[in-house]
Amino acid sequence: MNTTTPLIEARGINKHFGAVTALEDVNLSLMPGEVLGVVGDNGAGKSTLMKILAGLYPPSRGQLIVQGQPVHFSSPKDARDRGIEMVYQDLALAGNLRIDENIFLGREHTRRLLGVVPIVHHQANMKQAQEHLERLRIQVKSVGQRVEELSGGQRQAVAIARATAFDAKVIIMDEPTAALAIKEVRKVLDLIKDLRTHGIGVILISHRLDDIFYVCDRVMALFHGRNFAEAPLGRTDRNEVIGWIMGNRSQTASAQELDLN
Amino acid sequence: MAEQITELSETKRAESLRVRLIPYIDRYGVLLLVLVMGITSYILEPEVFLTWRNVSNIFRQIAFNAVLALGEFVVIVTAGIDLSVGSTLALAMMATAVLSKAGYSVPILLIVPFIVGATVGIINGLGLTKLRLPHPFIMTLGMLNIARGATNLISGGVPISGLPDPVRWMGASDIKLGEGIEIPASLLVVAISYIIVGLFLHYARTGRHIYAIGGNPQAARVSGINVDRTLILVYGLCGTLAGLSGLLLAGRTNSGFPNAGLGQELDAISAVIIGGASFFGGRGSVLGVFAGALVIGLLRNILNLQNVPVFWQQVLIGVVIISVVYLDVLRRRAGSSNS
Structure with missing residues (x-):
């Protein structure tokens, strides 16, 4: 893998919902092993942009480029096939199904009954889910538990396990720590650091600046559906980022932005 | 102080026992209900109830509702509802009878009800997904009327009786297993369809996806x-x-009649709900649904044997539906307060 080619790049993304413009000419790029924090006020367009990257919405205008190749996603399946996974804010888990079934939902291992009929290989799914959870150092009583029986942190872990189960290159996380207890927050953030060491790119949306400053390499701010500012973490600070979220750009920040371009 | 602690831990143990029992009640509660009803029926009618004749009669009577409930169950697992099954049944039955009268051959008559049923069902599915109607209730309520109207249109609103024997086989005949032991062919049809659908839901990827759709x-x-x-x-x-x-009902009654299955969708839905499926989707098993259909059948049977008027039967089925679901609510409340 070329480390100078971005894993994913969005160029000039526009998105309209009827008469409402959610995104206008937004750019984003993510390098291998990079953790990019995306901040912005409610309605700034963060979630919409992520859903476009994950294939849930088509952009109204603009281009997505995955590892140098222009792509067009018509469903989340297309994005997943390209190694782009998303952990949704509401987790998008089916509470009535087992942990392993959620991890492998839509990508179940099958075996052939009598050599013809494909059937779900429940044992293989459970075994591999178990191994995968152990790799991520996530503890659950049993992968046979239904997701509705789990705590908030465990559910979050299952959602992340699903995103990482199949060789993902980019993992997008929308507010992964919003619903967690403090102890669990640290676990999730350490997990993100772990992913980075494997060359996976992570895009993290968070309202918690603690999270952003603990784990990110770079932070970008959206404001009213537009790129507002961005900087490597070492060249900005909390107050400045808070300013970006509110729509205030300090002199230094604009200078940095010019610098980047 | 020490006593207090033991006391506390004991209540805790009792509670955890209750919690541990919940999954079993969840799974086998309705089978327990079947057992209780069977024993009650036996005590009330020791001479008749357990005779082979009466038992096979029960199965013969519940067969068509059991099959209808099976289809309704799969829909309810997706958190949907199909109100049109009673009318679809009538249309399939009538189409068979009309074509039989017109002299079509047996193989065609045996395929027609499936084609008619599948077509109506697929139109329901297309309607609710492509037209984006707000709830399956709307599409299938429309179809309830359309299919019933079509049934009357193709038959002129009059019954047609007399079907060829091979067409009647599944619904009417018995399979001889031994001296004096016969099982209705319809029971075999029910068993095979339940096994196939049960395995499909559990082992096919699409089957698991159906549960996932119901869950979220x-x-x-x-x-x-x-x-x-x-x-x-x-x-x-x-x-x-x-x-x-x-097809089963046509076989049993040796006819097609335009009012067949009128209101039957409600019996099918009742069987599914009594059987432990959730109206909100994602929950339930085919075994439960079969037990649900059996509960309704047993209730009708014992009330008939006791000469209880049919109107009272309806009242009692209503009471059973509400009681069973209320027990489910209690169970869930007990489960959530302890977890």
Whole structure:
């Protein structure tokens, strides 16, 4: 893998919902092993942009480029096939199904009954889910538990396990720590650091600046559906980022932005 | 102080026992109900109830509702509802009778109810996914009327009786297992359809996706499951089983009549709910649904044997539905307060 080619790049993304413009000419790029924090006020367009990257919405205008190749996603399946996974804010888990079934939902291992009929290989799914959870150092009583029986942190872990189960290159996380207890927050953030060491790119949306400053390499701010500012973490600070979220750009920040371009 | 602690831990143990019992009640509660009803029936009518004749009669009577409920169950697992199954049954039955009268051959007559049922079901599925109607209730309520109207249109609103024997076989004949031991062919049809649908739901990828859609449609969608296509398949399957149900009823009554299955969708839904499926989707098993159909059948049987008027039967079935679901609510409340 070329480390100078971005894993994913969005160029000039526009998105309209009827008469409402959610995104206008937004750019984003993510390098291998990079953790990019995306901040912005409610309605700034963060979630919409992520859903476009994950294939849930088509952009109204603009281009997505995955590892140098222009792509067009018509469903989340297309994005997943390209190694782009998303952990949704509401987790998008089916509470009535087992942990392993959620991890492998839509990508179940099958075996052939009598050599013809494909059937779900429940044992293989459970075994591999178990191994995968152990790799991520996530503890659950049993992968046979239904997701509705789990705590908030465990559910979050299952959602992340699903995103990482199949060789993902980019993992997008929308507010992964919003619903967690403090102890669990640290676990999730350490997990993100772990992913980075494997060359996976992570895009993290968070309202918690603690999270952003603990784990990110770079932070970008959206404001009213537009790129507002961005900087490597070492060249900005909390107050400045808070300013970006509110729509205030300090002199230094604009200078940095010019610098980047 | 020490005593207090033991006391506390004991209540805790009792509670955890209750919690541990919950999954079993969840799974086997309705079978318990069947057992209780069987024993009650036996005590009330020791001479008649357990005779082979009466038992096979019960199964013969519940067969078409059991098949109808099976299709309805798959729909309800997706958190949907199909109100049109009673009318679909009638249309399939009537189409068979009309074509039989017109002199079509037996193989065609045996295929027609399935084609009619599948077509109606697929139209339901297309309607609710492609037209984006707000709830399956709307599409299938419309179809309830359309299919019933079509049934009257193709028959002129009059019954047609007399069907060829091979067409009647599934609904009417008995399979001799030994001296004086015969099982209705319809019971065999019920058993085979339940086993196939049960295995499909548990082992096919699509089967698991059906449960996922019922649990969280958004989760299914972002996991790359084609939700619309799966729903069309589900309503198609439901319609196909309604067609089979129509064939069974046609066989049993040796006719097609335009009012067949009037209101039957409600009995099918009742069986599904009594059987422990959740109206909100994602929950339930085929075994439960069969038990649900059996509960309704047993209730009707014992009330008939006791000469209870049919209107009272209806009242009692209503009471059973409400009681069973209320017990479920209590169970869930007990479960959540302890977890």
